[in-house]
Amino acid sequence: xPTQHITDADVLExxxxxxxxxxxxAESLARSFEDLNLDSLARMEIATRIQDRYDIDVEEDLxxxxxxxxLRRMVVERRPAA
Numbered sequence: 157x158p159t160q161h162i163t164d165a166d167v168l169e170x171x172x173x174x175x176x177x178x179x180x181x182a183e184s185l186a187r188s189f190e191d192l193n194l195d196s197l198a199r200m201e202i203a204t205r206i207q208d209r210y211d212i213d214v215e216e217d218l219x220x221x222x223x224x225x226x227l228r229r230m231v232v233e234r235r236p237a238a
Contacts (some may be wrong), residue, residue, distance in 0.1 A: 162210060162231045162232060163228075164185055164225075167185060167225075168181075168182065168184070168185070168224075170205055170206070170224075171184060176194065180192070185225040187223060188222065188223055189221075189222060189223070190220035190221065192224075196220075199218045199219075200215065203215035210235065212231050212235060214227065214231065214234070217230060
């Protein structure tokens with residue numbers, strides 16, 4: 157069963173899993189994926205992990221200009237009503 161809640165810590169965990177330096181911290185959430193040097197392959201991996209964990213498809217909307225904070229909001233907005 158997919159998890160329905162996504163936190164800033166969850167997003168940071170995803171970023172670290174695809175190559176962001178763990179020391180980057182919460183301020184990274186406001187920077188674009190491009191500014192964080194996370195390329196299309198990293199974004200695809202993030203989209204896959206979100207699909208697996210939350211059962212929400214974000215792949216087409218996960219652009220280089222999007223911020224991790226924007227991604228978290230997107231997941232929250234797209235989750236099914238409880």
